[in-house]
Amino acid sequence: MKNPISRRSLLRHAGMGAAAVLAATIAPRRGRAADLPRLDVHDPAAAALGYVEDAATVDTKKYSSFSPGASCANCMQLQGKAGEAYRPCAVFPGKLVAAAGWCMSWTPEM
């Protein structure tokens, strides 16, 4: 007696199921970064590292390590999608930082 479900049909449906599971797993992660709160400059961790939302406002006397032109946008700690105004940062997990911002942990991109 021949099996009513062919091997090809079974594999095709298994593949569709795996794709659906993968899409359901990835979709919430994409949305999660955009939903993160913005880092408050008064947050103790942010204040300790001199974080500002606009690198042009860095107190260069207080933060002599600041390099002209440095900003979150060209820091290797910045994550997320290029071009977005606020993005995740490895130094401040769970928060978004301004791409135009800066802090003492600035590290030039390689």
Ligand code: SF4
């Ligand atoms: S570590 Fe880099 S990306 Fe993160 S806040 Fe500081 S300068 Fe910006």
